Amino acid sequence: MLGLKLATDPRWINIVEKNIQEILTDHAYCEQKAASNAISVIIRYPQYPDLVKAMTQIAQEEMMHFGMVHEKITERGLELGFERKDHYVNDLATYLRERNSGGTKANQFVNRMMFAAMIEARSCERFRILSEEIEDSDLKEFYRSLMESEARHYTTFLNFARKYGEGVDVEKRWQEFLEFEASLMQIYGKSETMHG
16 A cells, blocks of 8 residues: 555664664654654645645644654653654655755655655655564554545655645556665664664
């Protein structure tokens, strides 16, 4: 369903289980950044009422998820800590900037939607792994409950790229982006972060 070309290294779950605080902190900030991204899409593209409505819902949902993750952190007597750099996300942004820079507003819009869609797709895959493989039964159930919304967000962003990406071959560009993301995953999956 997600179309990802390379699965996460199965050993990633073993790394995560050694430092639950780190994965929860990183996950919390991923949710916060996803909410911020949805808000910035509204600011940049207010001319699309359906997009504004969808991004409002996503921003609210992501902040709710942030609160849920923060609750898991405090329940366990852990601390949120400070935001971590997300090298995976930076690599995706750099690729889109260098490969598909400039051009029409539609071109820039498609890049923005594909960027968000890819992050949601990989997050969904990671949530699935956590829901199936982590030994902590509470977190297993927690990640299962979040998986569906990530998948919905992924399709929402991709569908808007197709709808408003006039003159852009969205399918071709998405397939190329998936190939690039697969090459990234050969170096990621080795740290206890959501995308690392």
